[in-house]
Structure formats: structure tokens, C-alpha cells
Amino acid sequence: MIFTEFRFLLFFAVVFAVHWTLKENRARKIWLLLCSYYFYAAWDWRFLSLIFASTVVDHFAGSGIDRCDRADEKRRKRWLLLSVLCNLGLLGVFKYFNFFVDSGSAFLNTLGIGATVPALRIILPVGISFYTFQTMSYTIDIYRGRLRPAKSFLDLGLFVGFFPQLVAGPIVRARDFIPQLDRLRRPADIPFRACALLFLSGFLKKACISDNISVVVDPYFAHPQAYDALSAWIGVLLYSVQIYCDFSGYSDMAIATAGFLGYRLCDNFAHPYFSGSIQEFWRRWHISLSTWLRDYPYIPLGGGRGSKLFRYRNLMLTMLLGGLWHGAAWRFVIWGGLHGLALVVHREWRTMLERRGIGWSIPPAAGVALTFYWVGLTWIFFRATDWRSAFVIARSYLFLHSPGVKSLDLDGLYLFLLLVAAHWIAYRRWTVPFRRSAPDVLFAAVLGVIVSFISFFMASDVAPFIYFQF
Amino acid sequence: MANRSIRSSSRRRNALPGAVLSVLLPAGVFAASLFAFSSILSRSFPPGNPTIFDRKIAQFSASDGERYNTVFVGSSRVYRHLIPVLFDEAPALSGLGIRSYNFGYYGSRALELPHLMRRVLAADREGKLKWVFIDVEPMAWDLEDVNLATARVASYHDATTLARAVRYAVGRDSLALSVRIAAAARHLVPFFRHILSWSEGSTWLKNAIRPSGEWRRRSEELWRAHRRGYLSLESSLELADEEERGRLEERKALFEKKRGKFLRNVRRLRSEPPGEADLDRVMVDVLAKLDRMVRDHGATAIFISNPILRPRNDLKIAHETDVIENFFPFDDPDSCAVLFDPDYRFDEGHLSSEGAAIYTSLLADRFGRWFHEKETKKEAAH
Numbered sequence: 001m002i003f004t005e006f007r008f009l010l011f012f013a014v015v016f017a018v019h020w021t022l023k024e025n026r027a028r029k030i031w032l033l034l035c036s037y038y039f040y041a042a043w044d045w046r047f048l049s050l051i052f053a054s055t056v057v058d059h060f061a062g063s064g065i066d067r068c069d070r071a072d073e074k075r076r077k078r079w080l081l082l083s084v085l086c087n088l089g090l091l092g093v094f095k096y097f098n099f100f101v102d103s104g105s106a107f108l109n110t111l112g113i114g115a116t117v118p119a120l121r122i123i124l125p126v127g128i129s130f131y132t133f134q135t136m137s138y139t140i141d142i143y144r145g146r147l148r149p150a151k152s153f154l155d156l157g158l159f160v161g162f163f164p165q166l167v168a169g170p171i172v173r174a175r176d177f178i179p180q181l182d183r184l185r186r187p188a189d190i191p192f193r194a195c196a197l198l199f200l201s202g203f204l205k206k207a208c209i210s211d212n213i214s215v216v217v218d219p220y221f222a223h224p225q226a227y228d229a230l231s232a233w234i235g236v237l238l239y240s241v242q243i244y245c246d247f248s249g250y251s252d253m254a255i256a257t258a259g260f261l262g263y264r265l266c267d268n269f270a271h272p273y274f275s276g277s278i279q280e281f282w283r284r285w286h287i288s289l290s291t292w293l294r295d296y297p298y299i300p301l302g303g304g305r306g307s308k309l310f311r312y313r314n315l316m317l318t319m320l321l322g323g324l325w326h327g328a329a330w331r332f333v334i335w336g337g338l339h340g341l342a343l344v345v346h347r348e349w350r351t352m353l354e355r356r357g358i359g360w361s362i363p364p365a366a367g368v369a370l371t372f373y374w375v376g377l378t379w380i381f382f383r384a385t386d387w388r389s390a391f392v393i394a395r396s397y398l399f400l401h402s403p404g405v406k407s408l409d410l411d412g413l414y415l416f417l418l419l420v421a422a423h424w425i426a427y428r429r430w431t432v433p434f435r436r437s438a439p440d441v442l443f444a445a446v447l448g449v450i451v452s453f454i455s456f457f458m459a460s461d462v463a464p465f466i467y468f469q470f
Numbered sequence: 471m472a473n474r475s476i477r478s479s480s481r482r483r484n485a486l487p488g489a490v491l492s493v494l495l496p497a498g499v500f501a502a503s504l505f506a507f508s509s510i511l512s513r514s515f516p517p518g519n520p521t522i523f524d525r526k527i528a529q530f531s532a533s534d535g536e537r538y539n540t541v542f543v544g545s546s547r548v549y550r551h552l553i554p555v556l557f558d559e560a561p562a563l564s565g566l567g568i569r570s571y572n573f574g575y576y577g578s579r580a581l582e583l584p585h586l587m588r589r590v591l592a593a594d595r596e597g598k599l600k601w602v603f604i605d606v607e608p609m610a611w612d613l614e615d616v617n618l619a620t621a622r623v624a625s626y627h628d629a630t631t632l633a634r635a636v637r638y639a640v641g642r643d644s645l646a647l648s649v650r651i652a653a654a655a656r657h658l659v660p661f662f663r664h665i666l667s668w669s670e671g672s673t674w675l676k677n678a679i680r681p682s683g684e685w686r687r688r689s690e691e692l693w694r695a696h697r698r699g700y701l702s703l704e705s706s707l708e709l710a711d712e713e714e715r716g717r718l719e720e721r722k723a724l725f726e727k728k729r730g731k732f733l734r735n736v737r738r739l740r741s742e743p744p745g746e747a748d749l750d751r752v753m754v755d756v757l758a759k760l761d762r763m764v765r766d767h768g769a770t771a772i773f774i775s776n777p778i779l780r781p782r783n784d785l786k787i788a789h790e791t792d793v794i795e796n797f798f799p800f801d802d803p804d805s806c807a808v809l810f811d812p813d814y815r816f817d818e819g820h821l822s823s824e825g826a827a828i829y830t831s832l833l834a835d836r837f838g839r840w841f842h843e844k845e846t847k848k849e850a851a852h
Contacts, residue, residue: 208672447500457675
């Protein structure tokens with residue numbers, strides 16, 4: 001079930017109506033948990049058992065850590081280890097097993113040692129990367145003393161399985177979400193106008209922009225060797241737009257859906273393509289993942305402490321891990337590596353300017369362009385179907401090399417400029433005063449215009465969200 | 471105390487309409503703005519890429535001088551089976567001044583046909599049409615996923631079509647109630663798409679950003695190969711793009727592989743003709759509607775059944791019970807043996823170009839005989 005599908009809208013209408021009809025907090029939570037499990041089962045009911053198992057393990061591990069005396073570090077660590085191993089074990093088996101086996105046997109083959117290890121015939125459960133990270137953060141936070149265990153299994157179950165964020169984030173922290181479950185939500189808790197606009201903005205990004213752009217992006221990335229250098233630029237530019245609209249559109253809809261039910265999820269995107277540096281980009285892109293990576297692997301690795309080499313090692317390792325989180329392929333590792341490299345170079349550049357007392361820096365617009373250019377280069381490895389294609393596109397993108405003669409035309413460039421203008425308006429928050437103060441009737445009329453615009457321009461085929469595969 | 475209670479209850483009474491109004495008014499404004507702006511958008515943007523049917527309508531409308539007086543309307547079994555040029559020149563029809571056009575449209579279902587017929591009749595602005603041959607595909611109780619989100623299905627899902635589809639799905643007693651309700655509910659998707667002009671602008675948007683050259687060239691080439699609306703499957707195979715060619719070749723190869731099974735099925739059909747099938751009320755509604763539309767236009771509707779392995783007993787019953795007046799069946803392997811010869815087939819459901827030529831002349835013969843019988847009866851009556 002995808003947020004832009006008609007059946008999701010029907011499903012949500014029922015969830016919403018029943019949720020606000022129930023008077024008791026516990027009844028509402030049970031209802032939401034059942035709906036969340038139904039939502040997931042609509043994709044594949046068999047993998048519900050994984051979510052349930054993960055919840056059970058973390059429930060016991062969380063309570064186990066909490067029960068232990070703080071001085072009994074050994075037992076507390078044992079409980080934490082149980083949780084981390086179970087969650088990483090699930091990820092390892094379902095997401096990374098075949099990748100490591102294939103890579104291992106390929107490596108042995110290059111050494112001349114013929115090795116054939118059987119691969120598992122399994123499909124990747126939707127959202128596994130998201131909910132395992134969420135559940136791990138739950139036990140780690142309890143271990144660190146930053147969180148008390150959930151008051152009931154129901155609360156934890158709803159935290160893990162809450163359907164708006166279950167399959168593609170944002171990666172919600174238990175300390176942000178579980179306390180919200182204590183209080184009976186009231187209709188007054190719904191920021192109705194903000195949620196309506198956010199949901200529609202996400203719908204527009206996904207159904208009207210991302211899905212329609214795929215008619216250009218897909219053929220280009222399928223046969224990049226047939227196109228000229230300008231097409232590489234257009235293809236990469238459009239893919240950058242597509243992946244942003246797809247993923248941030250999903251996040252917007254998830255946050256708005258939760259908002260309609262009275263719950264608040266963390267922001268996940270903050271206009272990342274207007275970032276003036278790669279560091280700023282990572283503060284604005286997939287915020288819930290970047291903060292997770294900062295709090296869990298990066299800081300325990302040593303973070304920004306220690307020697308320069310040690311700090312950069314931490315940064316690179318974290319970004320490589322972030323790349324691998326996106327997919328079980330070396331292309332994603334390279335993607336993470338390129339981002340890590342850019343972060344290291346950016347830090348080095350800043351340190352150098354500071355040390356020499358140079359007040360000058362790159363003009364903001366040039367910083368935005370340079371960051372966008374680099375991010376575009378990294379997307380090539382993220383999207384390309386194989387290594388050969390990735391290098392063909394990267395060569396065209398970097399050195400203006402034309403491997404073929406076919407061309408993606410620039411006729412639709414004015415649409416892209418319109419898109420940038422709309423994005424700028426949202427970035428400057430020029431619509432906020434209208435949202436806050438417009439009379440109800442005027443607001444309803446504008447909503448009608450937006451819905452008709454979306455329904456008119458939305459792609460006829462509903463494509464799954466790109467981030468579902470992660 | 472009593473006064474306070476009366477005052478508070480009267481305040482509540484006054485507040486209630488206010489609260490209802492505060493919800494209903496914005497909801498009404500929302501709906502009005504939604505439909506008004508949808509309509510503006512739909513009129514402001516050019517329609518999507520023309521379908522084969524759109525092109526046929528345009529060609530037919532633009533050819534007033536050619537005075538077409540006969541059309542074939544139906545699915546791919548009309549599109550790929552009836553060759554207008556051959557039909558017009560058939561010896562059986564000499565002297566009748568027949569000039570025909572093929573409006574066959576692949577994948578068209580019974581529910582879509584009234585919509586297509588409306589467009590065909592509207593394109594005959596001068597009312598020259600005399601004969602309308604109609605092939606009605608059987609009703610289907612479910613909408614396949616692949617069709618659910620298409621602009622084409624949305625284009626004919628108006629309130630009448632929705633009502634027919636729901637009636638048909640709910641009336642399938644052999645299915646579980648939940649399945650019937652789910653099948654009926656699926657038709658709501660194209661219905662909403664229809665009333666909200668859903669996705670109509672998507673094609674415009676895609677055309678604005680994608681390189682159109684190659685795709686448009688191929689589409690033009692394919693259209694130019696049509697002869698008065700007819701195009702054989704072999705020609706399609708020759709001109710299709712890689713993806714479509716793959717699909718057609720696969721269909722052809724599959725038929726070659728299952729040739730023996732096809733022959734066995736034909737033999738079985740000959741030895742055990744299928745029992746009487748019910749004529750569904752929704753199908754009666756569709757057939758009567760088509761017949762009436764053609765009659766109101768001043769032409770004669772002639773229903774045909776195609777040479778396929780699923781004999782159309784429902785059409786036979788409709789004819790016997792006077793729901794439709796004229797019916798030419800070609801689904802009997804005994805009387806139309808040559809049409810069931812695998813040598814004249816492209817795949818299980820379609821004839822090859824040679825088979826189409828034979829089928830066209832058989833239809834012309836049948837029509838010629840019927841016409842002369844009718845004329846003789848008329849003269850005798852005089």
C-alpha cells in the first residue's frame with residue numbers, strides 16, 4: 001500500500017475516523033497497532049513476524065537493562081548485545097548475506113581460489129533498515145540512561161510498527177515518540193492546516209514530479225552510452241530532483257499522516273539542495289538518518305575527538321556505513337565514500353582558512369552550485385544499474401565526454417525553473433502567513449485548487465517509492 | 471437556576487447550526503473549487519497523446535468527401551480481422567456502394583463500447599452511416615491492475631459505466647460477497663479519475679520533458695501503415711518498437727507451441743457445444759443501448775461474434791429474445807471451419823492477415839445474403 005494509492009486514502013479515512021471516535025487512549029493505541037500491522041501485511045504478511053520478533057527482543061532487552069543495577073555493567077552490556085545482535089542479525093540475513101557471500105566468493109575467485117557459496121533465495125522485507133535502526137536506538141538509549149523503557153509492550157509495538165513511518169522513515173527516536181503515547185491525543189492536537197498542506201506537498205512531489213520525471217531518467221540510466229554529454233547533465237539533474245521529491249515527498253506524507261492522528265514525527269528534509277556546503281547538506285538531507293549515524297556509530301567511534309587522522313577515519317567509516325545502509329552493493333559504499341571524502345575535504349578547507357586567518361570564503365551561490373554538483377556526481381553511483389554505466393555517466397558528467405549521439409532535449413527547462421521557484425517559495429516560508437491567518441473558506445478554496453492541480457498532473461501509474469528498497 | 475439552564479440550552483441550539491455551517495461551508499467551497507479548477511485545467515491543456523482510436527476518429531471526421539456508410543466497431547478482433555478495402559470490393563456486395571471504415575480498438579470491453587460508439591456516431595456529422603457492425607466482448611467482473619490506473623479506463627468511467635460495473639460485479643453470485651464488493655469498489659478509482667480529470671495533464675508534462683523525436687516518428691509510421699483503420703498483426707510486428715515487438719513475438723511463439731492444444735479444443739468444441747449461458751441483465755442493458763444509439767442515428771446495427779474458442783451464447787440468446795435485431799455468428803467451428811484453422815491464425819485469439827481476408831469475405835457474403843433477403847422480403851410485402 002503506497003501513500004499515493006487510492007486504497008491508502010480509503011484505508012486512512014477509516015483509520016482516522018475510528019481513531020478519533022475511540023475515547024480511551026489504550027483502545028486507540030490497540031487500534032493503531034492493528035492498523036499498522038494490516039498496513040504492513042498488505043505488502044507481505046509473512047514479514048510481520050520479523051517486526052514482531054524485533055519488538056519482543058527489544059522489549060525484553062530494554063526491561064532487562066533497566067532492571068539491572070547500574071553498577072552491574074556486565075549484565076547490562078549482555079542485554080544490549082542481545083538486542084544489537086538480533087537486530088543486526090536480521091539485517092545481516094535479509095539484506096546483506098548474499099552481498100557478503102557474493103563479494104567474498106568474487107574476491108576468492110580473483111585470488112584463483114574457486115569458491116561457490118550458495119546464496120539465499122530471499123526477498124528484502126520492506127522497511128527493515130528503518131525499523132531495525134529504530135529498535136536499536138531504543139535499547140542503546142536505555143543503556144545510556146537517556147530513556148526509560150516503554151511502559152507497556154503495546155507502546156513499544158506501536159513505536160516500532162506505527163504505519164506512517166514504518167516502511168521508509170523518518171527514523172523516529174523512542175524518546176521523541178513513546179512519551180507522546182502517554183497522553184490521550186485530542187483533536188485540538190492536530191495542526192490541521194499544516195498537515196493538509198504538508199500531505200499535499202508530499203503527494204505533489206511524489207505523484208506529479210518524481211513519477212513523471214522517471215520517463216526521462218529511466219531510459220537515460222538504462223542506456224547511458226547512447227547519449228551525449230549534455231544528456232548526462234540533464235539525466236543527473238533530473239535524477240537529483242526525482243530522488244529528492246520521491247523521498248522527501250514520502251517523509252512529508254508520513255509526518256502529515258501521523259499529525260492527523262495527533263502524533264509528531266521529526267523533520268527529515270530541510271531544502272537540502274540549497275545547502276552551501278556538503279556539511280550543511282547532511283544537516284538538511286535525511287536528517288533522521290544523519291543524526292542517527294552521528295549519535296550511534298560516529299560518536300562511539302570517537303567522533304570529532306583525537307588526532308586529525310583519527311577524526312577523519314571516524315567520519316569516513318560512518319559515511320561508508322551510511323552508504324551500505326542504503327543498499328547491499330558496492331555502488332552504495334562508493335556513494336557513502338564520496339560523501340565522506342567531501343566532508344573531509346570541506347573540514348580541511350575550513351581549518352586551513354581559519355588557521356591562515358583568511359576571512360574570505362566561497363560566495364554562497366557558488367557554494368550551493370558546487371555542493372549540488374558534487375551531490376549530483378554521487379547520485380550517479382547511487383542510481384546506475386552497473387559499474388560500467390556508472391563510469392560512463394561519471395565521465396560524461398565530469399569531462400563532458402559524449403559516448404553516444406542521442407540527446408535529451410532542453411525543451412522542458414522552463415518547468416525546471418518553475419520548480420526551483422516553487423521550492424524557493426517554500427524555503428523562504430512565504431506561505432506560512434497565509435496558512436496561519438487565511439479565513440477557513442479561502443483556505444478550503446486554495447486546498448481545492450491544489451488537489452485539482454495534483455490530480456490533473458499526477459502520473460497515471462503509481463510507482464513504488466525509491467526508498468522502499470532500503 | 472431554571473433560567474440559566476434554559477439560556478444554556480438555547481445557546482447550545484444556536485451554536486449547533488453555527489458549528490455545522492463552519493464545517494459544511496468550507497467543505498462546499500473546497501468541492502466547488504476542486505471541480506471548477508479541474509474543469510479549467512482540463513480545458514486549458516491539450517489532450518494527451520492521441521490513441522489509435524482518436525486518430526481513427528480524426529481521419530473519419532476529416533473525410534466527409536469519401537462518404538463512409540459502413541463502420542466496424544469493437545475490440546482487436548475487429549481491428550485485426552476486418553479489412554475495409556476487401557469488404558467494399560467483395561462480389562457479394564457489388565452494387566451496394568459500400569464504403570467501410572474499421573474502428574476496432576484493441577482491448578475494448580463491453581463497458582467501453584457505448585462510449586466508443588458515441589464518438590463514432592458523433593464523427594458522422596452528416597449522418598451518412600447505414601450499417602454499423604458491432605463486436606461486443608464479454609463482460610468482465612474485475613478490473614485488472616494493469617488497466618486500473620490507465621487514462622483510457624478513466625475516460626469511459628462516467629456515472630453510468632460505474633453503475634453498470636457495480637451492478638455486474640455485485641451480481642456475480644458464484645463469487646464470495648467480499649470479492650464482489652472489492653471488485654465493485656475498484657471501479658471507483660477510474661470513476662474518480664474521470665470526474666477529477668485525474669492524470670490528464672501527466673502526458674502533457676511527460677511530453678514537455680522527454681525527447682519526443684523517436685517515439686513520435688515510430689507512432690506516425692505505425693499510423694501511416696493503417697488502411698482505413700485496419701492494420702494486420704504482422705504489420706504491427708514489423709513496425710513496433712522493441713518492447714511491443716517482443717510481446718507480439720511471444721504471443722505468436724506461444725500459439726505455435728500450443729497449436730496441438732488449440733486443435734484439441736476446437737475438436738472438443740465441435741463434439742460438445744457449450745450449454746446455454748445466461749444473458750446477464752447488464753449485458754442486455756449494454757446491447758440494447760448500442761442498438762438504440764445506432765437506430766437513433768438512422769443506421770442499422772449488426773452484431774457479430776468472432777471466431778474464438780469461447781462461443782457467444784449470450785449474444786445468441788439476446789438475438790432470440792429480440793434484445794438485438796441482427797446477429798451474424800462466426801464462432802461455430804462447424805460452419806466456419808476455415809476460421810479455426812491454425813494456419814490462418816496469428817495467436818489463439820486473433821487471425822493472421824490471410825485469416826482476416828477470409829473472415830472479411832465471409833462477413834461480406836453473409837451480409838450480402840442478409841441484405842438481399844431483407845430486400846426480397848420488403849418487395850414481397852409491397
